[in-house]
Amino acid sequence: MSASILPLVLDNVGYASNGQAIIGGVSLAIEAGASTIILGANGAGKSVLMRLMHGLLEPTSGSVKWSETGHASLRRRQAMVFQRPVMLRRSALANVVYALELAGVEAGEREAQARGALAEVGLQHLAERPARVLSGGEQQRLALARAWALHPEVLFLDEPTANLDPTAAREIETVIKAFDAAGTKIVMATHNLGQARRLGDEVIYVHGGRVVERASIDQFFARPATAEAAAFMKGELPWV
Amino acid sequence: MGVALAAALAGFITVASTTSTEQSGLLRHLLPLFTAQSGIEVRVVAVGTGQALDIGRRGDADVVFVHARPLEEKFIAEGEGVQRFDVMYNDFVLVGPSSDPAGVAGTKDVVAAFRKIHSARVPFVSRGDKSGTHFAELEIWKLAGIDLAKDKGPWYRDTGQGMGPALNTAAGMGAYVLADRGTWLSFRNRAGLAIAVQGDQRLFNPYGVMLVNPARHANVKKELGQAFIDWLISPPGQKAIADYKVGGEQLFFPNAAK
Amino acid sequence: MSAIAEGLRRVFQLDIELWHIVVLSLEVSLSAVLLATLVGLPLGALLAVKRFSGRRGVIVVLNALMGLPPVVVGLVVYLMLSRAGPLGELGLLFTPGAMIVAQTVLVLPIIAALARQALEDAWREYEEQLRSLGAEGVKAALTLIWDARFSLITAVLAGLGRASAEVGAVMIVGGNIDGVTRVMTTAIALETSKGDLPLALGLGFILIAIVLALNAAAQLIKEAAQRRFG
Numbered sequence: 050m051s052a053s054i055l056p057l058v059l060d061n062v063g064y065a066s067n068g069q070a071i072i073g074g075v076s077l078a079i080e081a082g083a084s085t086i087i088l089g090a091n092g093a094g095k096s097v098l099m100r101l102m103h104g105l106l107e108p109t110s111g112s113v114k115w116s117e118t119g120h121a122s123l124r125r126r127q128a129m130v131f132q133r134p135v136m137l138r139r140s141a142l143a144n145v146v147y148a149l150e151l152a153g154v155e156a157g158e159r160e161a162q163a164r165g166a167l168a169e170v171g172l173q174h175l176a177e178r179p180a181r182v183l184s185g186g187e188q189q190r191l192a193l194a195r196a197w198a199l200h201p202e203v204l205f206l207d208e209p210t211a212n213l214d215p216t217a218a219r220e221i222e223t224v225i226k227a228f229d230a231a232g233t234k235i236v237m238a239t240h241n242l243g244q245a246r247r248l249g250d251e252v253i254y255v256h257g258g259r260v261v262e263r264a265s266i267d268q269f270f271a272r273p274a275t276a277e278a279a280a281f282m283k284g285e286l287p288w289v
Numbered sequence: 290m291g292v293a294l295a296a297a298l299a300g301f302i303t304v305a306s307t308t309s310t311e312q313s314g315l316l317r318h319l320l321p322l323f324t325a326q327s328g329i330e331v332r333v334v335a336v337g338t339g340q341a342l343d344i345g346r347r348g349d350a351d352v353v354f355v356h357a358r359p360l361e362e363k364f365i366a367e368g369e370g371v372q373r374f375d376v377m378y379n380d381f382v383l384v385g386p387s388s389d390p391a392g393v394a395g396t397k398d399v400v401a402a403f404r405k406i407h408s409a410r411v412p413f414v415s416r417g418d419k420s421g422t423h424f425a426e427l428e429i430w431k432l433a434g435i436d437l438a439k440d441k442g443p444w445y446r447d448t449g450q451g452m453g454p455a456l457n458t459a460a461g462m463g464a465y466v467l468a469d470r471g472t473w474l475s476f477r478n479r480a481g482l483a484i485a486v487q488g489d490q491r492l493f494n495p496y497g498v499m500l501v502n503p504a505r506h507a508n509v510k511k512e513l514g515q516a517f518i519d520w521l522i523s524p525p526g527q528k529a530i531a532d533y534k535v536g537g538e539q540l541f542f543p544n545a546a547k
Numbered sequence: 548m549s550a551i552a553e554g555l556r557r558v559f560q561l562d563i564e565l566w567h568i569v570v571l572s573l574e575v576s577l578s579a580v581l582l583a584t585l586v587g588l589p590l591g592a593l594l595a596v597k598r599f600s601g602r603r604g605v606i607v608v609l610n611a612l613m614g615l616p617p618v619v620v621g622l623v624v625y626l627m628l629s630r631a632g633p634l635g636e637l638g639l640l641f642t643p644g645a646m647i648v649a650q651t652v653l654v655l656p657i658i659a660a661l662a663r664q665a666l667e668d669a670w671r672e673y674e675e676q677l678r679s680l681g682a683e684g685v686k687a688a689l690t691l692i693w694d695a696r697f698s699l700i701t702a703v704l705a706g707l708g709r710a711s712a713e714v715g716a717v718m719i720v721g722g723n724i725d726g727v728t729r730v731m732t733t734a735i736a737l738e739t740s741k742g743d744l745p746l747a748l749g750l751g752f753i754l755i756a757i758v759l760a761l762n763a764a765a766q767l768i769k770e771a772a773q774r775r776f777g
């Protein structure tokens with residue numbers, strides 16, 4: 050029984066690119082349990098913050114530390130789903146198998162586990178289809194299956210439904226809720242207030258590259274503590 | 290089939306020769322006869338005489354078979370070749386447009402013909418490629434007392450090409466060109482060219498064969514190379530050379546020392 | 548037109564000899580392209596994916612080397628492989644081996660430069676996802692190469708086109724030896740210089756037909772695979 054990789058601790062993290070400061074002075078801890086929504090307007094720095102947490106970017110100042118070190122094992126235990134799913138030029142099943150192969154799963158077990166993951170998201174009937182001809186919603190579900198197949202402890206999602214129509218978006222939300230119920234820690238960036246409400250337990254509100262507010266979902270929606278958050282709520286009327 | 294088998298047993302030699310021996314078709318006729326008798330495969334790299342001698346100097350060939358006597362003797366004097374043997378000769382012919390703008394057709398004095406071409410400023414194509422033919426051409430200009438370095442005009446086309454391309458060029462621009470008879474006889478694109486001057490003693494074109502010096506280049510296949518030379522100058526080899534005809538005409542005349 | 552018809556008729560009369568010339572041409576050019584791909588693809592992938600100081604300079608030089616004149620490559624390889632040169636001991640000069648070496652040198656920059664471009668574009672699309680899944684370094688490069696295989700086929704075909712078309716390099720290092728190093732292009736050059744233009748034209752048509760057939764086959768394979776894999 051291996052130890053949890055949480056909490057993830059960010060200590061005064063900053064990120065600048067080409068001289069431009071994008072993230073500044075972020076200190077927080079991501080704990081197990083409650084699903085966390087990273088909320089903010091477009092350009093607030095949510096995506097960069099997600100990538101810093103996932104490990105795709107190195108902070109230019111401060112530190113990002115998981116509870117357990119070791120790069121290789123880390124990869125398997127926290128996964129990320131992007132706004133635009135990137136699939137390899139092979140079948141849906143093969144894409145999941147690829148992820149399992151990278152994670153070091155034994156060759157004989159990969160296919161069975163991959164099929165199981167596809168079934169979890171309702172894609173088992175499309176297993177042999179070339180992944181790139183699937184619809185946007187189906188590809189995003191496939192990305193979730195691919196991430197899920199590794200049974201990660203933490204699942205990062207960067208605006209996973211931003212490019213999808215409402216029906217497909219709903220399907221994705223259903224899957225995310227199922228993962229949450231199964232015990233995976235969800236950290237999701239979104240600018241969609243309705244989605245935040247439906248899926249999240251707590252909110253981290255990001256504005257201008259800084260974490261400006263952090264509260265439980267109910268508290269945040271009832272009474273945002275900061276002026277920026279309030280303005281954001283006013284501008285983004287939940288319509289779903 | 291038997292030839293290939295025999296060759297596989299005895300090995301091969303590399304011969305640097307000239308475009309005239311290849312393009313006249315002589316080698317196609319000659320080499321299978323030698324290979325059948327000896328089992329030795331002969332690989333010929335056919336380039337200009339100057340380049341063939343350079344290949345020999347580099348040790349990239351075992352035998353050199355060219356037609357520029359002064360250069361061959363220099364090759365031996367430098368210690369690059371073992372010994373020079375006479376093999377055969379043919380002659381050069383001065384070829385030109387059938388309209389004969391320089392008025393030299395049918396004459397026998399090639400030096401006088403060159404003078405006439407020069408004074409009439411009629412187009413003349415030179416190989417300009419340090420080949421045996423090129424050197425022969427330069428010799429005739431010298432005998433005619435014409436200093437090309439001073440007297441070169443647009444009438445003198447220095448093409449830097451092999452015999453075939455030079456003939457193509459001459460055909461294309463209605464120019465005179467010095468050619469070896471062998472290449473001329475097998476040349477297919479005559480386009481209005483015809484022999485203007487032939488038979489002059491100074492058009493005599495002797496071929497010599499030399500073994501590249503194994504003392505200089507350890508990789509030279511001296512036994513196999515010498516076997517080829519010996520065959521060329523032997524009665525069967527000499528007869529094979531005399532037997533080669535194009536359109537009923539003999540191209541090369543064997544003249545190895547008896 | 549009649550020259551072409553006459554040429555084709557004469558070409559087919561050559562039969563066995565023509566067959567040897569065609570087979571040798573394919574052996575030399577396909578071998579060169581294979582070697583150039585084995586070295587050039589990884590080189591292109593490395594340049595596409597890795598950032599290092601001087602990278603831009605390397606890319607510029609590599610692109611420029613696509614325009615290497617074949618006759619210059621032939622001359623340099625000749626000087627290297629000559630007995631008087633550094634690699635003379637190999638005894639490769641005037642053999643098909645030398646021709647393969649020269650064509651590999653000629654074709655390598657083309658395949659590497661075009662592969663780099665295709666893979667750099669692909670990397671832009673795949674980088675985040677692959678790194679997120681844990682694919683790094685060589686594993687990522689191999690995955691990228693396999694996924695970009697259709698664009699890479701085009702790079703390889705460009706290399707094949709260059710190899711089958713050139714005459715300068717193979718003429719110098721091969722010596723156009725009858726029955727040993729004579730290929731389509733050097734045969735065409737020889738027949739032209741002999742003034743046998745119809746035969747040269749006929750050979751030229753055969754050469755073009757072969758290259759066309761190779762390209763058509765590659766296109767069919769590409770389309771079939773695309774249907775299967777997306």
